[in-house]
Amino acid sequence: MAVSDYQLIQAWNQVLDLSGVQAGQMVSILTSSSTHPQTLATAKIALAGLGANMVQIDLPPINAELSLSRDVLAYLGTTPLTGNPAAIAALKASDLVLDLMTLLFSPEQHEILQSGTKILLAAEPPEVLVRLVPTLEDRDRVLQAAKILEGAKLMRAVSDAGTDLHLPLGQYPVMKEYGFVDEPGRWDHWPSGFILTWPNEGGAQGKIVLDRGDILLPMKSYVADPIEMTVENGFVTRIEGGLDADLLNEYMASFDDPDAYAMSHIGWGLQPRAYWSTLGLYDKEQTLGMDARAYAGNFLFSLGPNNEVGGSRATPCHIDIPLRQCTVTVDDKTVVRRGVVCKEGS
Numbered sequence: 310m311a312v313s314d315y316q317l318i319q320a321w322n323q324v325l326d327l328s329g330v331q332a333g334q335m336v337s338i339l340t341s342s343s344t345h346p347q348t349l350a351t352a353k354i355a356l357a358g359l360g361a362n363m364v365q366i367d368l369p370p371i372n373a374e375l376s377l378s379r380d381v382l383a384y385l386g387t388t389p390l391t392g393n394p395a396a397i398a399a400l401k402a403s404d405l406v407l408d409l410m411t412l413l414f415s416p417e418q419h420e421i422l423q424s425g426t427k428i429l430l431a432a433e434p435p436e437v438l439v440r441l442v443p444t445l446e447d448r449d450r451v452l453q454a455a456k457i458l459e460g461a462k463l464m465r466a467v468s469d470a471g472t473d474l475h476l477p478l479g480q481y482p483v484m485k486e487y488g489f490v491d492e493p494g495r496w497d498h499w500p501s502g503f504i505l506t507w508p509n510e511g512g513a514q515g516k517i518v519l520d521r522g523d524i525l526l527p528m529k530s531y532v533a534d535p536i537e538m539t540v541e542n543g544f545v546t547r548i549e550g551g552l553d554a555d556l557l558n559e560y561m562a563s564f565d566d567p568d569a570y571a572m573s574h575i576g577w578g579l580q581p582r583a584y585w586s587t588l589g590l591y592d593k594e595q596t597l598g599m600d601a602r603a604y605a606g607n608f609l610f611s612l613g614p615n616n617e618v619g620g621s622r623a624t625p626c627h628i629d630i631p632l633r634q635c636t637v638t639v640d641d642k643t644v645v646r647r648g649v650v651c652k653e654g655s
């Protein structure tokens with residue numbers, strides 16, 4: 310429901326403070342046609358109140374003729390920044406980029422981060438931003454989980470529905486999403502609150518069963534009939550089930566890209582203020598579904614790109630699938646038991 314400008318300015322103040330924004334620092338606001346006007350207007354007021362130096366870079370939307378979905382997280386890789394050296398130069402010259410457009414998983418994002426610039430993505434609607442405004446406790450929770458995941462050799466996910474997934478680790482770094490950018494060169498997403506990494510190339514093996522009620526993104530649907538995925542040597546080789554499986558198969562086949570079936574990021578949700586049920590309360594185009602990705606106790610796996618962590622796969626097809634009721638272990642620690650986050654990875 311509607312958020313007052315005052316409330317959203319307060320939320321921006323909290324996020325910018327946690328992100329260490331100082332008076333005089335250079336902040337670029339990256340926008341496009343999908344940018345929410347209230348999010349933009351209140352960001353500018355909060356930045357002015359901090360005495361930050363700001364510029365807005367507005368870019369035309371792209372990929373409309375290529376993407377079957379209007380969701381900005383559905384079709385990745387090329388972005389309105391691709392091939393725009395003037396805009397990239399401005400962002401690299403900034404201390405912080407507020408990405409109200411969505412650069413996720415793009416080569417340009419890497420280039421900008423490597424210059425030391427921080428990037429904070431904020432594309433959910435104002436009421437979700439306000440409800441899930443990040444806190445230091447959110448960061449602590451994610452950093453605790455990162456301590457367990459960093460250096461680990463194996464993640465496993467099992468469920469009564471039949472999931473039994475073996476995910477060797479070590480090749481890729483851990484990504485911590487807690488909603489603000491407190492170090493140079495860091496990317497984060499407000500709202501979030503989850504931990505992720507990638508399985509070793511070709512290492513993921515086993516079976517994933519999407520049970521009734523599990524979520525498909527960007528479809529933004531709750532699975533009605535179970536979908537069974539076979540994972541062999543890091544790729545999903547079979548997707549079987551009923552109508553949901555048929556819909557997913559057609560959508561993924563439309564990319565005509567074998568990399569779309571590669572295992573992408575894996576991890577679990579840690580955000581207590583996010584809910585599995587929220588997705589059902591929004592029109593599909595009103596949210597990216599970050600509640601679904603972040604709710605505490607999900608096992609979130611993804612298909613498609615791994616360029617985010619230096620891999621070679623930049624497929625535009627990106628599917629995020631948070632599962633309920635899974636038990637997730639990292640080496641000998643249980644981090645989620647039947648959909649409930651364990652304290653300290655007991």
Ligand SMILES: O=c1ccc(O)c[nH]1
Pocket residue numbers: 382413486498501602611629
């Ligand atoms: O914040 C995000 C959003 C989508 C995704 O796949 C990962 N992290």
